[in-house]
Amino acid sequence: MLIFYILLLFILIAAIIAVETKDLLSSVICIGAIGFGASIMFLFLRAPDIAITQIVVEVLGLIILIRATIRRDLTFISGDREFFGTVVSIVIIFTIGVAGLGLAVFQNLQDFGNPIFANVPDAASQEYISQGLAKTGAENLVASIILDFRAYDTLGETTVLFTTIIGALVILRREGRKTLEGPDQ
Amino acid sequence: MKGMTIIVKTIAGWVKILIFMFGIYVVLFGDITPGGGFAGGVILASSYILLMLAFGRESVEKNLPQALALKLLCCGVLAFAAIALSGLFFGADGFFWNYIYQEWLAGKDVEFLKAGIIPLAELAIGLAVAMSLFLVILNLSSFRSDISANEKE
Secondary structure, eight states, rough: OHHHHHHHHHHHHHHHHHHOOSSSHHHHHHHHHHHHHHHHHHHHTTOOOHHHHHIIIIIIIHHHHHHHHHGGOOOOEEEEOHHOOOHHHHHHHIIIIIIIIIIIHHHHSSOOOOOOOGTTTTTTHHHHHHHHHHHHHSSSSSHIIIIIIIIHHHHHHHHHHHHHHHHHHHHHHHHHHHHHHSSSO | OHHHOOOHHHHHHHHHHHHHHHHHHHHHHTTTSSOOHHHHHHHHHHHHHHHHHHHHHHHOOOHSSSHHHHHHHHHHHHHHHHHHHHHHSSSSSSOOOOHHIIIIIOOOOOOSSSTTHHHHHHHHHHHHHHHHHHHHHHHHHHHHHHHHEEEEO
């Protein structure tokens, strides 16, 4: 358990630096550090699939996306960042979260590492774990769930991704912008 | 974007093929090892983004034209839907029925395509994710450079 608190502290420090720093590129790298800490946490929780996706998306994807699209002369944030406002909002959120709703919610949660479905004998997740290899033939249980038991979800996600990309390309592509910026016919 | 210095170009030239091979490995062995279509697709796209950062946008567009990337993206999504639909014709259970494993491979000791449609679907998803990320980053990059060119005029 101690390693999770250390990683959480690391993530908190990286998040505060990402909010407070003036250099946009180091801010982005701090967000990558947040994703790296979360990925290490997933590794300690024995979830390598999520760890790989986390590190690929958050570290590679985000940093490369922002590095590829950033303008070179805009890497420094102009204007002050309001340190006092950030501190006050953090204190308010913390007070409301812990003193009000947070305590009541946390008391009803299950213990860490002991999910509710582990105690229900005929839950669907129990069947996935015990029958996954026999029913799908995939050694990786995550692949057997997302592409066999829950394949409708994956089909929906792929459709959403495809629609989003097509919509973004219609706005971003050069031909569309030329017509938009040209004189009215 | 004109590209970077000779050091970056040399290192990117060495590393790009390793990243590409690792992405293909993660996609192809998604049913055995951790990873899968989405993570492998992002790795494949990031190898092209590395080339774009190091050598400039024009050389990447010469290597993988936007029209071809768009066709590959549509092929990936269509292939995934076709794999799902083909269950209707080959088995009793209909949509997304894992017929390759259930009807032919169950209980047998095979090396390739052990999990039936799962590796095929991983391939389709990997192709779709790689091409969509590549296209978005390419177009965002040209969008930004066009805006800054307009402001300078």
